[in-house]
Amino acid sequence: MSVHPGRAAQRSRTVELGMPTVASDPHRHLRGTESFPAAAHKALADTQLRRNLGHATRTIRAKRAGVVSEVDDWEELRRAGEAIKADTMARLPELLVELESQVTARGGVVHWARDAEEANRIVVDLVRGTGADEVVKVKSMATQETGLNEALEGAGIAALETDLAELIVQLSHDRPSHFLVPAIHRNRAEIREIFLREMPDVDPSLTDEPRRLAMAARAHLRRKFLAAKVGISGVNFAVADTGTISVVESEGNGRMCLTLPETLITVMGVEKLVPTWADLEVFLQLLPRSSTGERMNPYTSTWTGVTPGDGPQAFHLVLLDNGRSNVLADRDGRQALHCIRCSACLNVCPVYERTGGHAYGSIYPGPIGAVLSPQLTGIDGPDDVNASLPYASSLCGACFDACPVRIDIPNLLVQQRAAAVDAHTRPTGQDVAMQAAAIAMTTPGRFKLAERALGVGRVLAGRKGRITSLPWPASGWTNARDLPAPPAETFRQWWARTHGGD
Amino acid sequence: MRIAVVATCLGDALFPRAPIATVELLERLGHEVVFPADQTCCGQMHVNTGYLDAALPIVRHHVEVFGRALDRGADAVVAPSGSCVGCVRHQHAMVARRAGDEGLARAAEHGAERTYELSELLVDVLGVTDVGAYYPHRVTYHPTCHSLRMLRVGDTPLQLLRAVRGLELVELPDADVCCGFGGTFAVKNAETSTAMLADKMASVLSSKAEVCTAGDSSCLMHIGGGLSRLRSGVRTVHLAEILASTDRGNASADLVFDTAEVGP
Incomplete structure (x- = not known):
């Protein structure tokens, strides 16, 4: 395929991004089919899932804690990461234009995609232009978000995931449940079964020894790497002032995809930017320690445009908005765009650890996903399943402490809960209860009366001294926990009796 | 020190032994405790469920009630609850600013600066770790x-x-x-x-x-x-x-879930 960067760049500049809008989600990768409590109901009952997740998150938490504690200036690094991302978001449009001009100047072609459908169309057309009917893929959340694999399949192009965990997910016709370890919900025995069932030419004597499993995947993938004409990747960091793209990984499979094919197509969420090359110093320390619990990730690939005679000779960068401009427009909410997808918040989240990623419906699970997914899609009324995501947290705050760029996730969850309430098109039972409580809580006389009404609870408790059963929605409490009988005397009654007044 | 106590809505209505113990403890340590009787709730349930608009008047009420207590000579405000103090310190001003009420946000921040969770008040403000308690369990x-x-x-x-x-x-x-x-x-x-x-x-x-x-x-x-x-x-x-609790017994029995039989 011949490339005319100048002409393509000129064309891309004539595309208007238009008013910020919510994400298009052609393959429902940002929105599940049921609410979080309904999905969690099933996940919580899956004892194998619970064991797998408990083991995996506990292991990775301990690794992360170990390598973070050995960095004396970890808090300063976090603050630096936060500051760089805040600066990036404050001038994102100009930095993106700078990135475009640098990539173009170095022989790459930049495409701007308003939403998932446009991004998929651009990539499908580019692959078609090469005549290839198969592509190899580096693990990428952006192309998961757009459902690129489905779009390629619809165009008769096979997309092969080459990240080991992503390959496991793909072979088992599953969905990823974690940013970093998309098959975290599977154990070794399950992976062996998947390989035996789905991998052509696999050795039937395959065991569940990790090395044997990795070698089976290696044999399967090696032929594909050598034959592939097109590689597709995401981005960890894009450097505006040099036009450099960076992908970090552990296996080297990504580097195969980035170096062997003739054409490389990279899809990048517009927030994956850092202003300068020097900024990578901060993030290449923060990311591996936060994600895999390693001091340094084994493979850090960086490339700048096209290098004649070395690596892909055609490079396309697709800049994906898909709701991000809308998030950027929210002064507080834009913090969610600082996320570097390390998954530390997933690993420390007590909710994620118990339900796993699939319960969130979106390919962005966990605390940051519970914020980002409804931010990207918008919340479409009280029955939108994404309205339930911000409530999938006890607001325990472990996510903030783990976040390498100090995203105040608990506050963002509260803000998205407010967005969910604002999206109520008609008053819900919860709305009525909250309004009534608010009236009582701003009128001391009514509050006192409400407290006395609680005395009814003493009748419910009877002689047992505890309440064991209440009607819905309080049954959510009493299904698993007792409530004590309300006291014979409230605090304010005690105060009046012992200290006088009121 | 004169200390205004936040009973907390849950403490007032369902678990009065916690605020009662707070009062008894602080009085035993020689402090004067006042109970601003108009207090209701800090608004945390509304805030954390996403009802930020409905929370605004609750926040305003709390800020006014305890602002008055501080104006009338209280040196500090204490609550036997980390989450209520957390709401006062980290959410009240946010709720006010979101509604465009900068005056309330400043008043909330002013009050929050002198609002403490019980262990903070004892150790960080009053400088005591041994409060003379006896609890053989x-x-x-x-x-x-x-x-x-x-x-x-x-x-x-x-x-x-x-x-x-x-x-x-x-x-x-x-x-x-x-x-x-x-x-x-x-x-x-x-x-x-x-x-x-x-x-x-x-x-x-x-x-x-x-x-x-x-x-x-x-x-x-x-x-x-x-x-x-x-x-x-x-x-x-x-x-x-x-x-x-002291070796003279607990003025308030210590069971949250009382095993004793109670009648209506």
């Missing part, structure tokens, strides 16, 4: 999430417990993991909350403690509600009640 301490991660109380509650005579403090495994309460989360996501509670109860039981204590009645209601349902033989007691 085997106790484990659950650091509630908002004490730990919103207020950063650190080990101040443990310093206080270690100084209690007769008390055997045992370590709680995975102490810093949330118990699963989370306010309306406990009802809206009851099953996930219960799964978290199951692990917390397992930790409490494995510690062989006879009492699980914490600085928040809400989390104790959750942990204690589960332990009571299982008839586990372990009870939950607010930190204030332990600190208020």
Whole structure:
């Protein structure tokens, strides 16, 4: 395929991004089919899932804690990461234009995609232009978000995931449940079964020894790497002032995809930017320690445009908005765009650890996903399943402490809960209860009366001294926990009796 | 010192022993305690369920009631709750600013500067760790999430417990993991909350403690509600009640989940 960067760049500049809008989600990768409590109901009952997740998150938490504690200036690094991302978001449009001009100047072609459908169309057309009917893929959340694999399949192009965990997910016709370890919900025995069932030419004597499993995947993938004409990747960091793209990984499979094919197509969420090359110093320390619990990730690939005679000779960068401009427009909410997808918040989240990623419906699970997914899609009324995501947290705050760029996730969850309430098109039972409580809580006389009404609870408790059963929605409490009988005397009654007044 | 007490809505209505113990303890230490009787709630339930507009008048009410108490000579405001103080300190101004009320936001910040969780007040402000308490029981301490991660109380509650005579403090495994309460989360996501509670109860039981204590009645209601349902033989007691107990007995009996029979 011949490339005319100048002409393509000129064309891309004539595309208007238009008013910020919510994400298009052609393959429902940002929105599940049921609410979080309904999905969690099933996940919580899956004892194998619970064991797998408990083991995996506990292991990775301990690794992360170990390598973070050995960095004396970890808090300063976090603050630096936060500051760089805040600066990036404050001038994102100009930095993106700078990135475009640098990539173009170095022989790459930049495409701007308003939403998932446009991004998929651009990539499908580019692959078609090469005549290839198969592509190899580096693990990428952006192309998961757009459902690129489905779009390629619809165009008769096979997309092969080459990240080991992503390959496991793909072979088992599953969905990823974690940013970093998309098959975290599977154990070794399950992976062996998947390989035996789905991998052509696999050795039937395959065991569940990790090395044997990795070698089976290696044999399967090696032929594909050598034959592939097109590689597709995401981005960890894009450097505006040099036009450099960076992908970090552990296996080297990504580097195969980035170096062997003739054409490389990279899809990048517009927030994956850092202003300068020097900024990578901060993030290449923060990311591996936060994600895999390693001091340094084994493979850090960086490339700048096209290098004649070395690596892909055609490079396309697709800049994906898909709701991000809308998030950027929210002064507080834009913090969610600082996320570097390390998954530390997933690993420390007590909710994620118990339900796993699939319960969130979106390919962005966990605390940051519970914020980002409804931010990207918008919340479409009280029955939108994404309205339930911000409530999938006890607001325990472990996510903030783990976040390498100090995203105040608990506050963002509260803000998205407010967005969910604002999206109520008609008053819900919860709305009525909250309004009534608010009236009582701003009128001391009514509050006192409400407290006395609680005395009814003493009748419910009877002689047992505890309440064991209440009607819905309080049954959510009493299904698993007792409530004590309300006291014979409230605090304010005690105060009046012992200290006088009121 | 003159100290205004926030009974907290839950403490006032359902778990009065925690604010009563707070009053008794502070008075025993020689301080004057005042109870601004117009107080209701800090608004945390509304804020954390996403009702930020409805929370605004509740926040305003709290800020006004305790602003008046401070104006009338109170030196500090104390609540026997990490999460209520967390709401006052980290959310009141946010709610006000979101509604465009900068005056209220400033007043909220002013009040928050002098509002303390009980262990903070005792150790960081009053400088006491030995409050003269006697509590002859085997106790484990659950650091509630908002004490730990919103207020950063650190080990101040443990310093206080270690100084209690007769008390055997045992370590709680995975102490810093949330118990699963989370306010309306406990009802809206009851099953996930219960799964978290199951692990917390397992930790409490494995510690062989006879009492699980914490600085928040809400989390104790959750942990204690589960332990009571299982008839586990372990009870939950607010930190204030332990600190208020002396060798002359507890002015307030210490059971959150009373095993004594009560009638209507």
